Amino acid sequence: MLKSIVELDRAANALKLLGDKTRLTMVKILKQRECCVCEFQEVFEMSQPSISQHLRKLKDLGLVKEERRGQWIYYSLNQQSDLYGLIDDILEHVPVQTDKIKQIEKSNPTLRCGC
Template identity: 55%
Template sequence: MTPFRFLKLLGDKTRLTIMGLLNNQDCCVCELVEIFQMSQPAISQHLRKLKDTGLVKETRKAQWIFCSMNKEHEMYSLIKDILARIPDQKEKLKALEEKGTKISCE
């Protein structure tokens, strides 16, 4: 992956935020839908782009799909540097729990 393609991919605010969330913990697709208030197909398109480049991995548990950051990706050190410079995304996950809208997929 060229650095230009990588930076262009993370130049999208939604994808950058997804990476920030996945830096904290694995997330179910349904949680991302709730956090972003976007349709499942829209979230899936963003995830597909991240998966196609190997930045995100998926794990299926029954009918649920969990996403995680690929910490073995060749650009992981750059991702960490970029994510260190954006607001921490833990608050979005915490807000789901506080509102009682965190979805239990297990």
């Protein structure tokens, strides 16, 4: 697969964003499945505004995309981003987040929040 060369400033911004453990973990989870804010709240034990702020930063750089379903928004990794190849390479070196995904699926927070 041909990988694109990313502008230096964009690569630096992506690496800066992924330097945060929470955002790096979010992106690794999104590599495996889409999530809504309430599902991330379950895993990170953070407020909705804090989770939304992390996701906004990732979305602003184009690393994640959102899809509105009714009044809720689901987030996924943006595979069309020019940064995807770089992010995908980094994620190869990050542990899978199976435990966190199982935690989401077990607690099923979308039933409580109505997503």
